[in-house]
Amino acid sequence: MKPSNHDEFRDFVAMRSTALLQLAVLLTGGDRHAAEDLLQIALMKAYGRWAHIQQPEAYVRRILYRQQVNRWRLRRHRAETTVPVLPESDGGTGGxxxxxxxxxxxxxxxxxxxxxxxxxxxxxxxxxxxxxxxxxxxxxxxxxxxxxxxxxxxxxxxxxxxxxxxxxxxxxxxxxxxxxxxx
Incomplete structure (x- = not known):
């Protein structure tokens, strides 16, 4: 990968990783560790094709969706793990x-x-x-x-x-x- 592409990828990860992690947390049912793994896999796959990707966020989101569907298919009979601590969010102004x-x-x-x-x-x-x-x-x-x-x-x-x-x-x-x- 060219150094300019590497810098682009690093900037994308720095800017979008929080939002992508929140999506991964939703897809994994609140399992923060599984969400981090899912995002890491998606970013690794995107890194390998970075020079050819025109819409990086859409591409990474699609990888997240498909990777999670594949996980569900492979672990169909495995019990789901839940975590007692909710992931951080921006919160709101509500009471x-x-x-x-x-x-x-x-x-x-x-x-x-x-x-x-x-x-x-x-x-x-x-x-x-x-x-x-x-x-x-x-x-x-x-x-x-x-x-x-x-x-x-x-x-x-x-x-x-x-x-x-x-x-x-x-x-x-x-x-x-x-x-x-x-x-």
């Missing part, structure tokens, strides 16, 4: 009730199946269209729709504040953007 809702949502996301969590993260945190989620997860669009429906229903049961009777203005208290987690 204690917002924090409690965020904590409850994180815990509820950890209780979804791997596929349900992937669909929720890709559809609602990454805001991808159903067709793109289906392509990334290599399943039909109908499966994405039904999984999203069941996942949201399960989240509403686990966190009643998300339901129609609860605080509907905060159905998505955590949104993911290129600047990180927002409240």
């Amino acid at each position: 204690d009730s917002d924090s409690e809702l965020r904590i409850a949502l994180w815990a509820a996301l950890g209780r979804l199946t791997k596929r349900q969590r992937a669909v929720v993260v890709l559809r609602y945190f990454e805001d991808l269209p159903e067709a793109e989620v289906a392509a990334l997860l290599r399943c039909p669009v109908g499966t994405v729709r039904s999984t999203a429906h069941r996942s949201l229903a399960k989240l509403r049961v686990l966190v009643p504040e998300l339901g129609p009777e609860g605080r509907t203005e905060q159905v998505r208290p955590l949104s993911y953007s290129s600047k990180g987690m927002q409240g």
Whole structure:
């Protein structure tokens, strides 16, 4: 790799690694160590093709999605590990009730199946269209729709504040953007 490409890659990692790590944490269900491993693998793969990549962030995100799907397939029968400490976020200006809702949502996301969590993260945190989620997860669009429906229903049961009777203005208290987690 040319020195200029190496410097470009290093700058990209310095600027975008926090947001990419937050995405990886979401994909791994809150497992910070697995998220760090997932991001490291994605960045290693991107480094090898850096000179040919035109949209680096999109490329790395796609690697993250596909690598995590591959992990799920390989570890289908392995028990999921959860961690008691939530990853850091930018936080918000909300009060204690917002924090409690965020904590409850994180815990509820950890209780979804791997596929349900992937669909929720890709559809609602990454805001991808159903067709793109289906392509990334290599399943039909109908499966994405039904999984999203069941996942949201399960989240509403686990966190009643998300339901129609609860605080509907905060159905998505955590949104993911290129600047990180927002409240």
